[in-house]
Amino acid sequence: MAATQVQGAGARPTIGLAAGGTGGHLFPAEALARELQRRGHDVVIYTERRGAQYARALEGIPHVVLPARSLAGGVVGKLAAAFTIARATVQARRDMKRRGVALLAGFGGYPSFAPAVAAKSLKLPLLLHEQATRVSMANRRLLAYADALATSFASVAGADGIDPARITETGNPVRAEILAARGAYPGLSADAPIDLLVVGGSQSARVFGEVVPPALLALPVELRTRVRLALQYKGDDADAIAARLRDAGIAADVRPFFDDMGARLRAAHLVIARAGATTAADLLTVGRPAIFVPIPHGGSRDEQRRNAETLAEAGVGWCVPEGELTAEALAKLLSGLFASTIKLPQAAAVAASMGRPQAAANLADLVERMLPR
Structure with missing residues (x-):
């Protein structure tokens, strides 16, 4: 069962963020979450068990821990991963409906895949953020469903799956201490x-x-x-x-x-x-x-x-x-x-x-x- 912290509904829309369990994925999501909170938005971060261990980064930010598994491995591994993703998608979808999430921003890593699928099943806008100089595997699989792609660099390889007009260079958000x-x-x-x-x-x-x-x-x-x-x-x-x-x-x-x-x-x-x-x-x-x-x-x-x-x-x-x-x-x-x-x-x-x-x-x-x- 997902570990959840709930924040009451506010006057402005709730914005969902999805991030893998490493600091490289979670810290940019944290930076965006705190900026959105500063502007008065309710937010929620969807991550996995490893991401939840960054207690300091998630302090004061509602978050949901979803099951996650890499697609790497043979047929058995892929089937197990598909089952895990389906279960996480159902949990994320249920949580998004309850919170009234209006948009999802995905920061890559395979744990971000299920929340993105859940968001699109609810017909929510999907924004992907790419931190690296090449679109990551998780983001690449989601490009066809994304409404926009934000990049950290002016030139990013592997973004052929999305209209260039929907690509915006924003830079990579960093934590307040940085x-x-x-x-x-x-x-x-x-x-x-x-x-x-x-x-x-x-x-x-x-x-x-x-x-x-x-x-x-x-x-x-x-x-x-x-x-x-x-x-x-x-x-x-x-x-x-x-x-x-x-x-x-x-x-x-x-x-x-x-x-x-x-x-x-x-x-x-x-x-x-x-x-x-x-x-x-x-x-x-x-x-x-x-x-x-x-x-x-x-x-x-x-x-x-x-x-x-x-x-x-x-x-x-x-x-x-x-x-x-x-x-x-x-x-x-x-x-x-x-x-x-x-x-x-x-x-x-x-x-x-x-x-x-x-x-x-x-x-x-x-x-x-x-x-x-």
Whole structure:
């Protein structure tokens, strides 16, 4: 049975939002939900069990937890997924009717599929938002039924299934703490500390814990002792890694999760991260350069490679495939960046120029234009 939080009906229409269970899907939905609430709308977010674990993101936002299952797998897996989607569609449809939902905005991820089907069965307008540089698999399957597509970038591959006149570039909405972190790039002189932030997304990234510490230890001593490291790492050897770094003169803060990402981004001179669309939006909004290490998977996750290559070509940072991420290669790249007082500030300026801090407002404007009169 779906876990539900109910908000009473308001004078303005209720707007539904559907998002997958990762932060990359849920955080943009949260940003739009809070902007719509600020404008006086009732909202509800439809997600799955993983998404519901982001209690801080969902605080104060009515939400419904639906059953979800990926379509990946053989015949048996696909049949099981079809049954799960049908069950979730029935639950979502019932909830939408009870709340009087007038429009659904989908943010991708397979858990968003059932709410979208439910919305169309009720003849509600369907708005899809694409965070990446290529339309995701879930959104691609829904394009034929969508009334509009909002994109994060001016050029998005895979949007052939919808009339170009119904595509609007809004940017990718970011959380309030990220907006609050916007500001000038921190000073970087020849002998000043260098703040390095290493994060692996909502699932963390073990490879960063394995490669970044030895790369830093291999730096020339005059660079190594300037580094102040914040490393997101969930391994059992986290304390040992931190101790080894501190013994080498590196100020190291190693934790499984950072709940103050806005403040850490604001302080960072350089970020090492995956290349998910929400991570990219956060970096561009705050204006910070990055070394992007895309998740090394094909298929739908190939979007991270495309994101990383697009941003690297624009001058926001550097793309390093995980297969090429060795301690030696990373140490060489970091040495060149840290020894220069120009390269990182230049990349930061490019990042800031590409940021879209008004993305949530832009998307909310589009939602209000699509509401039935």
